[in-house]
Amino acid sequence: MAAPAPLRQRRPRRFRERKDxxxxxxxxxxxxxxxxxxxxxxxxxxxxxxxxxxxxxxxxxxxxxxxxxxxxxxxxxxxxxxxxxxxxxxxxxxxxxxxxxxxxxxSSNAILTQFITFPITPHETQRKIVDFQQIAGFPGVIGAIDGTHVRISAPSEFEGEYVNRKGYHSINVQVIFDAKYKITDIVAKWPGSVHDARILNESSLNRVVFGRGMVPDGCHLLGDSGYPSKKWLLTPYLRPQPGPQSNYNKAHKITRSVVERGIGQLKRRFHVLHGEIRVQPPSKVCQIIKVCAMLHNICKDRNIYIPAAEDDEEEVDDPLPLQPPQPPADQRPREGLLYRDEFADLHFRNDN
Known part of the structure; x- marks a missing residue:
């Protein structure tokens, strides 16, 4: 009878020493x-x-x-x-x-909504209005809106929908900043091929917050010409006339630059948003984007500075070319344009 084989001794697991x-x-x-x-x-x-x-x-x-x-x-x-x-x-x-x-x-909704909140009460909106008006005298602004693309690796499903106008795969993120560079709203779920105007039209911001009158009258967002003009969303004139329209455009540009600089700050703080995010599926990338936005606001609340960029970090956002305007789904583009004319004539007749 053969002798039993000796039992193999199990090697103890070795753990790397962890730095505290x-x-x-x-x-x-x-x-x-x-x-x-x-x-x-x-x-x-x-x-x-x-x-x-x-x-x-x-x-x-x-x-x-x-x-x-x-x-x-x-x-x-x-x-x-x-x-x-x-x-x-x-x-x-x-x-x-x-x-x-x-x-x-x-990324749970219970956590995110503690730190990313859109102003809807009279006290909150008035505070935002005062902050924005100090920039260039533009009245009634509670936020600046824009889209930014976050590069992703090619997804296994619906791959073509994620290819944006520059030819790479991305998530098109809608974001709103206040005058202190805090994020007050973010939508991170749409493929890169989707137009900014559609993202806005499908958002709860359009359908609920402004659509149902949750925000006091006289409160506006500022957006670029890729968005449709609305009574609550003011866009620049493409061919401004001298006087109120030119004055309006000048103040609009200076004030709306908050969102461009805010996106730059967000991407400098969290370099993951600069390069290609190589995780799957895209819904996980959306989690990353929203968590970065929340952490950015926490850093703002705690006055934590953005570290100096390393050699391989970019300093500014690399936006896509301006999207051509698209008519809003409600087919009432003239209403917003007429309101903009009245607004510019009322507030920018004299050069501020």
Missing amino acids: VLHDLDDGELIKRYRLDRAGIIFVTDLVRGPLTNPTGRNQVLTPEMKIIVLLRYLATGKMQLCSMDDLGPSQQTVSQVITETLMAL
């Missing part, structure tokens, strides 16, 4: 690497501590703080491999799993 970044790095280095200081990281962790707490008693389980740090490093750089290379410890597979789990927790 919250205690080893000062606030300046934390902001450079993770875009938040120590208090900010703990604040964000506390928002989702429950869902991110693993009940298992296994060794080397990532704490909620570490999961947030891993996600922040990815959003700051756009490179998953850096999360496992920077002495944080997790393997590439674990990093991917942690990013998915943490994105899911932070």
Whole structure:
């Protein structure tokens, strides 16, 4: 009878030593690497501590703080491999799993709506109006709206719908900024081929907020010529006449530049939005975009600066060429244009 084969001894698992970044790095280095200081990281962790707490008693389980740090490093750089290379410890597979789990927790509607809110009360709207009017004297503005494209890898389904006018795959994101560069509304779900005007028309902003009169009269958004003119959405004149129209255009351009600079700030803060986001499906990219917007607002609330750009980072947004105007779905383009004429004549008859 043959002797039984000797039992193979199981090798003990070896874990890389993990750096305690919250205690080893000062606030300046934390902001450079993770875009938040120590208090900010703990604040964000506390928002989702429950869902991110693993009940298992296994060794080397990532704490909620570490999961947030891993996600922040990815959003700051756009490179998953850096999360496992920077002495944080997790393997590439674990990093991917942690990013998915943490994105899911932070992108819940209950979390997002705490930090991204559109002004609708008289007190809120009046405060926005005052802030915007200080820029160039343009009255009644509560937000500046624009679209920006976030590059993605080719999706496996409906691939052609995601190709934008520059020929690359993207998500077309509608975003509104206030005068202090905080995001008050964001729509991140549409493929890159979809026109800005359609995104606006299908949004709850058009159908509910302004469509049902939730915002006080006299409140406006400023948009470029890719949007239809409405009583609540003021666009520039394509061929302004001297006088009120030219004065209107001058103030409009200066005031609306808030959204262009705001998009630039968002993409500089979270470099993942600059390059191609190589995750699937596109709905996960949309989670990334919305979480970056929320974290941007948290940074604004906490007065956290944007770190100086690294050598490989772009400094400004790279927008697509201006889209030609499209008539709104309600087929009432003249109403908005006539309102704009009355508005310009009332407020910009004299050069401000």
